Amino acid sequence: MTLAQAAQQEAQASASFSINGIIALIAGILVLIFPRILNYVVAIYLIAIGLIEIFDIRIG
Template identity: 70%
Template sequence: MTITTAHIPAIVALIAGILILVMPRLLNIVVAVYLICIGLIGMGVLRFFRL
């Protein structure tokens, strides 16, 4: 199984959803990290690091 940049947002969203269910107080942090990750992926920054 190969993880491509198309799979990363889905994986991040799944992990964020689980964390929010387990610890609702982490909502602000999880949302912030998710938005930063999606922004970096959208800008193509991860391709620079060959991920």
């Protein structure tokens, strides 16, 4: 693996973490604003994170 490939792989990994972070932040804000939708927010969060991990979705 060359240095360029290692840098590209590192950039892809950090983009993947930012997707998870954004989803978690939005879910947390929704739960704070609307506490009654906790079950739906948790379910949607788990489905979204599962799809991101299974299909290796990346930004950029």
